[in-house]
Amino acid sequence: MDDAPIIYGLEDFQARALAAHSAETEKINFLVGTQSLRRTNQVQLIEFDDDTSLVTKQTFEHPAGEVWRIVAAPQSPDMIATVYNNTQDYCGEFGAAIWRLSLEGSSSGSLDDSRSGGEQVEKLCSLNGASDVDAQIPGSPVPGLGSQAWSVVWAPENDSHLVTLVDNHIFYWDVEAAGRSAKIIGNVTVEGRGTVSLGSGRWYPHQHGSQVAATHGSSVRAWDMRTMKPTWCVEGAHTQLVRDLDFNPNMQYYLATCGDDCKTKFWDIRNTDQPLKELSDHSHWVWSVRYNASYDQLVLTCSSDQRIILSNLPSIASQPFGTMVDQEDTTKEDKEKVEGTEEGVIQIYDDHEDSVYAVEWSAADFWTFASLSYDGRLVINKVPRSVKYKQFMYAITS
């Protein structure tokens, strides 16, 4: 029997920001940021206890505004960054900042007690570099428009580097003094039709994490952060907007993208003419795609058709323990034989009743993932046991 999904409501908050608590490797933690224009927003740290299947949470107020994106620092568990819409001043002004959470371990108690928790996120530094640049670049084509295209991405395994995407700019930040200060050490402006802005971005996890890729309209572009020069590009990756991307954590060059054409596509960035594979299991826009950090044949996608789909893609995955790319061809057959798991959809999760905008694997447990729908419902799910055991068996035998 597979475990039943754990469904957790955010108490009448809309939400679209979800992150795995990446610096915390012991507990299955997720960070959720709420979206409300009229109430004080919150950042909630949600902990899932695998043994008891209990969910505990710690709530922090986020007075700066509604949270559009949230990321956790890769090294310090108490550091997060958010992209927020400033509701205090009552105008849709976007900003980004690094915050500190005062973590108390699990002492925040059970679900019921935490309601009273009035802790706040402590602002470490603001990441609003846009004002300097705006002076040089004639303002956004439409006033007040570019503000929604904020995104913040922390470098893998390094607290001190981070990029923010604003309109069609990329800012490369050097974070110092445990987040107390940050300065822009590089920026790129993407040329192109003015109204196309950058969407979400990811650091390239290989080659010492020196590249950042970001969605840009229907394309995906990448830059080398050392030189701030463009490196590669997948033009027209999707027929419509690209919503998200993710890199295969184990295989160099492999990239997953998803977008408004209801498709998830997999690319080899060395040859971007043709996707390696295309999935079109969703019936509406696909908002996010995530590789499992260890078993990269497991891929999660979430969509505004209210579904999450877990797919198994051994044909474009590495071996579980990061063997070389060129061995893949020879081992592929064996792998399929041993696993017996078929390529394609493993399971469709339809526990949500609204569009699902975010899905994340847990940083601590390979088999657990959380998804967040707009109506504030967080669902924690596990990979079906049969799949898990097969992967596990294979890991042992190989």
Add this chain to the structure above:
Amino acid sequence: MYVQKTIKESSLKQLLEHESELVSEIQSLDSDCQTLVYDHYDKFIAAADIVRKMKEGSVSMEAQITRLQENMGRITASSTSITSALQERRGHLSRLLGVHGTLKKLEFLFHLPQKIDECIADRNFSEGVRSYVETAEVLHRYRHMPSFDAIHCDCEAAVGRLNAALKEQLALKEGSARHLTECVDLLLQLGEPAAGLCDDFLSHARTKLEDDLATLTRLAEAAAEAEQDGGTSHEAEAGEGAEEAKEISQDELSVSVPRKTVPMDILEFVDICHETFVGNLWLVISSYKEMFLRSPDEGGRSSTLALEKLRTFVAGLVDQYVAVVGVRVAAESDTAHYAPLTTALDKFHRRLHAITQLLPNTSFGDTALALKVGLATNLGDVRHALAAPRHLTQDGTESTHRQLNEHLTRLVAATAASIKERVTALQAFTQPKHTFAVKAEFRHRFCRELVREGVVVAFFLHLTDMMMEFCYKKDKDPVLLLLLSRMCLDLHTSTVHYLLSHCDEQLQLEDKSGLTQLHTITDGMKEAGQRLLNHYVHTQGAAISQMLRRSVELKDWLGCGEPRSVRRVMRTVLEEISTIDTQVGALYEEGSHRDRSSDSSRRTYHSVSASRGAGGRSAWSSYTPSQLDNSLVANLNKLWSERIEIFAPVEFTRLSILTGIVKISLKTLLESVRLRTFSRFGLQQVQVDAHYLRTYLWSYVADEHVLNVLLDEVVTSASVRCCEPELMEQRVVEFICDQS
């Protein structure tokens, strides 16, 4: 009794008369008797006289005979003595004669080696071989005598030379097939091992035949090239070309191919083929048979071996040949002219058939058939290729929506007609005047596998594939997609069925087992149609979505003023949808509104929204910042509505298609709205827009409920994303909508 009776019955007078009669009769009889006696006596006396004379003659004869006997005895004695005297001389003479003959033969033998050498020098091989063959036996018999042995050795040497010379001759390329045959025949007489000779012969023949083949290949390729060139410059040079062709093709008959050949007629080509290759092959086979397979009974294993060799040899060559002809025939892409083509193929077939008869165990009929398989598919393919661009160009030139229907009919009709035409054309192959058409097996295979499966069914499958491909191509005119999907549907429902049965009828196919079933084709068609239609919906939906998304993204929702009218983009969207509606309406049937009565109009809308009670409008108009209320609204909405599949497959009806498009568009609107933040007026603008859409879109969707749910959700989302949510009075909204 007679007397008594006479006495009793007769009168006296009668009795008297009777008595006198009797008396006269008796008297005449008496006289007759006397004359007879006298005659006999005379003869007796004469005979006695003769006997007496004979007695006297015989006495003298006896003496004469005795004398004769004595004389004869004397003659015999003298002749014996003479004979014995001559006996000795005669024996001597005959011995002398024998010696002379032997000496003569010996002389011939002594001269034999020189003679053979002379023959080699004179290239008079057959003479040399004959002389050797005549003497070989004698030499062999007397080999034990030393002198003969020497001669034998000399002979052997000479024959060896002869052999070598012959082989050399054999190896010469220029030798004609007939010449070759002679050589081999002679070698065979010289007792060379047949197997080796077979190989030599065959390999030699092969080089020759391959030369021929190469020539033919060049011809064929030239034709193929010319065919390609012809596409561009054919018409301009048609006049010149024809004349040139005549001249050059005459040259070609002498097998030397000019570098630049002008395409010749396929009939000529087949003739040339026959003259060179097939003729030679025939010659080779017949001579081979004559030489190596003369007596299959005694040959036994070796002859079967030889036969086997020959068979593989011929099979290999014929394969090549067929391939060459295939190339040539493939070049004949101008499929309009079936008649010459069939005639040519007929000739070809007949000739191959001749070879087949020569070699009973190899059936080249199969190979020939295989060629025709290729040919037939070739024809089909050409047609497909032609058909596809034609559709496109037709579509490109005229895409006026009103003509769509007409256009569709034309398209389907054109397809049907072209298939029919093709079947009829291919029927030419089955006309009984061609030999191959007579063969039952051929007919069977041709009709079933080639025409029906290879052409007609393959065409449909190809069509299906082509349609499917359209789903993956970008930048296609959506109208074309729509048209094609309708065409698929038509094909699915009737045309395919009709065409297949037409084809079966024409080809007299009765046994349907093993043939592609009708429903597989129609199913494929239907699926293709479905996919095309889905793709159409997606494309159109995407186009409208794009418009809506941009409009939401680009508007400054926070700073906008109070709504005075419906935004222009909504009107554009509506126009777009109504255009689509006309397009679709031209091709597809109406379809039915679901659940709700089809006369649900603007008026019923109010009751619908009213019946939604607290979940609907009333909640908004009395909207308070209470989040509880808000989420209640959202949750209630969800309770009532089942999950709406946005990119769900659509049915082949106008309403279903439009519903699909509308759903996609509205969902986009919803998602876009959720990404923005609104001021009060922004929200009100959304409200107005939503109302406007609701008012005009209801007639396009099958299920009004879906429309309502989606639009409600748009407004709800906007109100959630609004800093000071305050909805407009419904009255005002309606007023604004009515005005614009």
